Amino acid sequence: MGLTKTEIFTAQQNEISLFAKVLGHPARVAILQHLFKINSCVCGDLVNEIGLAQPTISQHLKELKHLGLIKGNVEGTSVCYCINKENWTAMKTVMNNFLNQDLIEKENCC
Amino acid sequence: MGLTKTEIFTAQQNEISLFAKVLGHPARVAILQHLFKINSCVCGDLVNEIGLAQPTISQHLKELKHLGLIKGNVEGTSVCYCINKENWTAMKTVMNNFLNQDLIEKENCC
DNA sequence: TTAATTTATTGCAATATTACGATTGATATA
DNA sequence: TATATCAATCGTAATATTGCAATAAATTAA
Numbered sequence: 001m002g003l004t005k006t007e008i009f010t011a012q013q014n015e016i017s018l019f020a021k022v023l024g025h026p027a028r029v030a031i032l033q034h035l036f037k038i039n040s041c042v043c044g045d046l047v048n049e050i051g052l053a054q055p056t057i058s059q060h061l062k063e064l065k066h067l068g069l070i071k072g073n074v075e076g077t078s079v080c081y082c083i084n085k086e087n088w089t090a091m092k093t094v095m096n097n098f099l100n101q102d103l104i105e106k107e108n109c110c
Numbered sequence: 111m112g113l114t115k116t117e118i119f120t121a122q123q124n125e126i127s128l129f130a131k132v133l134g135h136p137a138r139v140a141i142l143q144h145l146f147k148i149n150s151c152v153c154g155d156l157v158n159e160i161g162l163a164q165p166t167i168s169q170h171l172k173e174l175k176h177l178g179l180i181k182g183n184v185e186g187t188s189v190c191y192c193i194n195k196e197n198w199t200a201m202k203t204v205m206n207n208f209l210n211q212d213l214i215e216k217e218n219c220c
Numbered sequence: 221t222t223a224a225t226t227t228a229t230t231g232c233a234a235t236a237t238t239a240c241g242a243t244t245g246a247t248a249t250a
Numbered sequence: 251t252a253t254a255t256c257a258a259t260c261g262t263a264a265t266a267t268t269g270c271a272a273t274a275a276a277t278t279a280a
Contacts, residue, residue: 002235002268008161009136013143017136024131025238026119029208033123039214044256051118053240058258060238071220077247077256080219092209098139099202101146109151109190110181112238112265135268154226166269168228187226187277 016098019091022067027052027060035070035083043078067091126208129201132177137162137170142193145180151190177201 006014022028030050034042046061047054061081064070068087073080116124132138140160144152156171157164171191174180178197183190 004135006136009140013136013139016139017134020130021134024127024134025114026116026123026127029123029126030119036211036213039216056239073219075219079257082218082220083213085213095209099205103146103193104149106149108192109183109185110192163270189227
């Protein structure tokens with residue numbers, strides 16, 4: 001029903017999926033890549049860089065901020081965003097642990 | 111409008127987000143973890159293992175299969191699933207490249 | 221062939237996501 | 251103060267996702 005049953009999964013499984021989910025949209029991937037490249041904090045340049053309307057970008061930024069992957073800083077009329085290094089590293093650790101899990105070698109049907 | 115504008119993003123950005131998206135649900139994370147653990151291919155045991163109805167599990171398996179992360183093999187009346195090692199490794203490479211990108215150190219506003 | 225077992229598919233309801241126009245709020249400048 | 255600029259929020263439309271009951275399809279066993 002559009003509603004994920006988070007209560008039947010472990011905290012770790014929910015955490016992994018939440019991180020993956022926020023990376024699961026090309027606009028957010030593009031925003032993060034741009035922030036990595038132009039670290040000295042981009043603001044509404046993102047609206048021009050990526051071809052989406054300002055409210056849409058703002059919404060994606062909000063989600064990235066909500067998970068802590070970016071930080072925002074008001075500078076006059078504009079807002080400057082950049083990667084939250086600590087949280088990015090923490091996220092990376094969680095995702096790497098999941099991605100690098102070892103496959104038990106056994107007789108296999110596939 | 112619920113419709114992602116994939117055409118304005120690069121193939122790489124779309125690929126990353128598609129992989130992330132399929133990992134963006136705890137049930138699919140749980141399925142993958144279980145397959146890693148019990149490699150010798152589990153079938154409808156997943157329905158018992160995870161607390162979701164059979165059609166729901168079947169749907170999640172379909173998505174994982176569609177992205178190539180798992181393989182399915184019919185064995186009598188049941189179907190045996192396991193990790194698609196090659197594709198998993200390929201996905202891992204794509205995701206690691208994204209996760210491990212370096213942050214240019216510059217004067218920073220945040 | 222019939223019945224049992226297992227998985228896939230269909231159909232549907234509820235919720236979530238994506239996108240954007242219009243508006244609001246905040247700050248800077250004339 | 252009035253105006254301009256930029257970003258956030260609101261409201262809304264369209265589409266996607268999640269979940270399951272009911273059913274279908276496939277295979278095995280009796």
